[in-house]
Amino acid sequence: MRQGRTAAGLLLDNHARLCGICGHYGNLSKTHVPPRAAGNAKYVERANSMTGPNGVGPGRWESGGMWVRGLCQTCNSFAGSRYDLAYAEFAHRLENWFARGTRLEVPGAQAVTLAPGRVSRSMLSGMLGLSPHIRVLHPTLAAQLEAGGPVHLPGNLTLRLSAYLKNDAQLTGPVLSGMVDGSGRSVHTLAAVTFRPLSWALVTSDSNDELANRGWIDVTEWLRYEDDRESHDLRWLAPIGLPVIGSVLHAPSNDGIQLYSKEIAPIMFGRLPS
Numbered sequence: 001m002r003q004g005r006t007a008a009g010l011l012l013d014n015h016a017r018l019c020g021i022c023g024h025y026g027n028l029s030k031t032h033v034p035p036r037a038a039g040n041a042k043y044v045e046r047a048n049s050m051t052g053p054n055g056v057g058p059g060r061w062e063s064g065g066m067w068v069r070g071l072c073q074t075c076n077s078f079a080g081s082r083y084d085l086a087y088a089e090f091a092h093r094l095e096n097w098f099a100r101g102t103r104l105e106v107p108g109a110q111a112v113t114l115a116p117g118r119v120s121r122s123m124l125s126g127m128l129g130l131s132p133h134i135r136v137l138h139p140t141l142a143a144q145l146e147a148g149g150p151v152h153l154p155g156n157l158t159l160r161l162s163a164y165l166k167n168d169a170q171l172t173g174p175v176l177s178g179m180v181d182g183s184g185r186s187v188h189t190l191a192a193v194t195f196r197p198l199s200w201a202l203v204t205s206d207s208n209d210e211l212a213n214r215g216w217i218d219v220t221e222w223l224r225y226e227d228d229r230e231s232h233d234l235r236w237l238a239p240i241g242l243p244v245i246g247s248v249l250h251a252p253s254n255d256g257i258q259l260y261s262k263e264i265a266p267i268m269f270g271r272l273p274s
Contacts, residue, residue, distance in 0.1 A: 011068035011130075011266055012048070019072040020132035021125065022146050028069040029076045033126035033171055034195050037088035039272070040065045044169070049267035058269040066171055066195065066270045070129025075146065082148065082227065083122035090114040094197045098165060098244075112234040117225030120159060121151060123200050124223065127191035131173035133264045134190050134202070151223040156205050157190070159223065160216040163244045164199040169270030170248040176259040177250050185210050187249065194248040196272055201249055215243030 016026050032040050044065045047058035071079070093112045125145055128134050135142040144151045153159065171193055178186035187210050192201040203211065208218070217238050225232075234242070250258055250267070260267070 011070055014069060017069075018132060018135070019075055020070045020128035020130075020135050021075040021142050022072060023135060023142070024072040024074070026072065028071060029073045030067045031070040031076055031126060031129035032065050032067040033070075033123075033130050033193055034066075034091070034198075035080065035084035035087055035122060035126070036065060037084055038091040038195070039088075040067075040195060043273045045271045047269045049269065061271070066169060066268060068130055068171075068266065068268075070132060071125070075125070076129070078148070079122060079125035079145075083118045083125065086115040086118035086230070087122035090119050091197060094163070098163065098197060113231045114234060114237075115225070115227070115230040116219070116222035116232055116237055117150060117229060118227055120219060120222035120225075121145065123193065124151065124159070124202070127193065127200075127202055130171055130193070130266060131191040131264075133174055137190070148227075150226060153220055153223060157220075158203055158205055158208055158218055159220045160201045160203055160208075160211050161219045161238075161242070162199045162214075162216045163197055163242045164194050164248075165196055165244060166246075167196065167272040167274055168248065169195040169272060170250065171266065171268040171270070172250050172260075173265035173267075174260060175250050175265055175267070178257055178259070187211060189249065192249050195270065199245060199249060214245065216245075217242065 014027050017028060018025050019028060034040050042064055045061045045063050046066050047061045049058065097112055128142060128145065138154050141151065141154060172189065172191065174190050176186060176188045187207040188204045190202045193199070201211065217240065222237070
């Protein structure tokens, strides 16, 4: 893969392109993924992916949060006003209650509550800004987000969730990560977002077994909740607990290989303040 500008680099400039949700063509707004209110603000650094003799690594680091120009102002403002505060509140509650271990432990006296529909649609909106190729593949999914309210994913897609407590972050578009051990195991994401305290992945259904084996939970049903359902207990939504993963989903590995197109798959690295 030759050195040069990646899709992430193209998504950072202000040239006219199509909105990842409504398809409007024009100069797009800054789309922070996850929302700025969730801690993705000026002290967070980002860097586009660069290719070199040692594989894929970060290029020049810049402060200002993890963002791309992926949504028009109308779609970005709609998601911001309707969903993003719910996401930020959930993320902050989680950070307050995490215990270092393999599962999330929520004290019985004070449960972690969330609005599952608004939280998941906040992330899904950001994913379509990050990976506008999703709208091309699944126009009905984009249309549901544009209309507002519950979203039903196409049958071959699943939204997966895990916890992540480290200070590095990553945004990716369509990437296929496969093992080279002959097992045929692979994970195919249309978009993935890792940013403390959560890691999200919109994956094809053939990735479900591999992610389930790693402990990732299936939160596809969260997208179907109405906006006004605001106080669901996480212990009920995730009865087996929320796994804490140790590395980003598409981390380089000597045991695996990553396939992606520079034209449609941004890979952006991030660093959060300690």
